[in-house]
Amino acid sequence: MDDRRLQLKFYETHDGKDVLKCIQCGTCSGSCPLSDKMDYAPRELFALIRDGEMEAVLRSNTQWYCVSCYQCMVRCPQEIPVTDLMYILKQMAIEQGISPKTAKMPDLYMTFYREVLKKGRLTEAMLMIRYGMKHPTDTLSNAFLAVKLLKRRRLEIIPQSIKEPKRISYLKSADSERTETK
Amino acid sequence: MRYGFFPGCAYKTAAGYRESVEALNRALAIQLVEIPDWNCCGATAVFSINSSVALVLSGRLLALADLHGFDEIITVCNACYTTLRKAIHMMEHHPELITEINKHLKTETLQLKRLLPVRHYLDVLANDIPEMRWRKVKQSKSDSDLRVAAYYGCQLTRPWKDQGQPERPDVLEQFLERLGVTVIEHSAKTLCCGASHMIPYAKDCAPLVSRIIREVRKKNGNIIATICPMCQFNLDAGQGRLNIPGTPIAFFTQIVGLALGIDSKDLGIDKLLVPMYKISDNKE
Structure with a gap:
């Protein structure tokens, strides 16, 4: 793994260089609802990026635990777009084929992504079924809930899609392009 | 428009x-x-x-x-x-x-x-509909024991501060009060519900739901008004894993409908998982 090359790649993305503004105050880590589950809280992650430890960064679960609540971003005294940087790291990890120790969120997002690429819309039940095939224990506990939802006519079983999903096959060419995150 | x-x-x-x-x-x-x-x-x-x-x-x-x-x-x-x-x-x-x-x-x-x-x-209802029209529709003074906690979740007020204060917005509270609804003040209104992380990490996200519900009950609220399907689902279904008194999680549109005197059958209130009749004064 070429740490230096990946660090430069990160800095070249639109907001990447903003990590250089970080004063290590920890407001982001203290504001994060799930930082206690992360390998490195955001403040530590930024220190690692600056140290050029990119493999450790991309292999960590930190960016995948980010829920996109943007709390860190509105509080950061240096106005670093923390959440946006997490998106860049997720995309970089996918691009480099680096999976974190836990593959749950990448699997969930990828399942979502493929459904939308194919159908143009998401059917939540389909997402649960497809993700559930990879991670049965996460979804089995939801079987009871599914029954309750079904009783209340809240489970969509017919897959949803746009009128002619073939028309959006251009999404697949966009998929192979990848705009470096702006 | x-x-x-x-x-x-x-x-x-x-x-x-x-x-x-x-x-x-x-x-x-x-x-x-x-x-x-x-x-x-x-x-x-x-x-x-x-x-x-x-x-x-x-x-x-x-x-x-x-x-x-x-x-x-x-x-x-x-x-x-x-x-x-x-x-x-x-x-x-x-x-x-x-x-x-x-x-x-x-x-x-x-x-x-x-x-x-x-x-x-929410922005349309709160800002585009003339006062006259509300007055015409609202049939009677609503007589309700609902004490509503507004809950915004994350992604309306952040990151652009579109609704003013990103952590303590009050557009929903002000709007509901105009319709005669009793609202309570609390500090969990823009905390995270767990979003899609609830699917793989239900256990990790349970404290997030618990924190919101407990705060609302502590401040004497007995129902939560949400503005997002994911927030509603996580707070409603997420209570199944918690050992606290059930607090109904409605959509703000259902609460508005009730305040206008619209029949609850027409508001889909029977679809909530924690039923609305569970409204009680049991405090934590």
Whole structure:
């Protein structure tokens, strides 16, 4: 793994260089609802990026635990777009084929992504079924809930899609392009 | 003003959201026309994997709304709101992205010509409907024991501070109070519900739900008003794992409907998992 090359790649993305503004105050880590589950809280992650430890960064679960609540971003005294940087790291990890120790969120997002690429819309039940095939224990506990939802006519079983999903096959060419995150 | 309605993928199965939005549209004569052949916004998932695809998804929706002559896009979901808003923000700052998006849309004979404003349905109800119309519709003084805690979740007020204060907004409280609804003040209104992390990490997310419900009960609230299908679902279904008294989680449109005197049957209130009759004064 070429740490230096990946660090430069990160800095070249639109907001990447903003990590250089970080004063290590920890407001982001203290504001994060799930930082206690992360390998490195955001403040530590930024220190690692600056140290050029990119493999450790991309292999960590930190960016995948980010829920996109943007709390860190509105509080950061240096106005670093923390959440946006997490998106860049997720995309970089996918691009480099680096999976974190836990593959749950990448699997969930990828399942979502493929459904939308194919159908143009998401059917939540389909997402649960497809993700559930990879991670049965996460979804089995939801079987009871599914029954309750079904009783209340809240489970969509017919897959949803746009009128002619073939028309959006251009999404697949966009998929192979990848705009470096702006 | 022609509102282009973007329901999003979670709307149809959300607990009575559609029923209550439609009931309000009928009562207040709001013309909310669905954007024909709308597509998924991609939410946090697609932006996490690939920005190009995420931008084309938002671009297609914006182009469709413009093509059909709408002036604004109205969402009922925080994730749809922020995702579209984020895509538009990127396009405004990097106009070359629009050229890229259009290369793809061309194959469907669509073109993105202008970036329509995106607004939440809450904003429409709170700011666009003249006071006269509310007064005409509201049948009687509502006599209710509801003490409502407004809950915004994350992605309406952040990151752009569109509703003023990003952590302590009060647009929903002010709006509900105008309709005679009793609201309570609390400090959990913009805390995270766990979002899609609830699926793989239900156990890790349980404390997030618990923190919100406990705070509301401590401040003497007995029902929570949500503005997003994901928030509603996580707080409603998430209570099954907690050992605390059930607190009903309604959509704000259901609470508005009740305040106007609309029959609860027409508001889909029977679809909530924690039933509304569970409203009790049991404090923690």
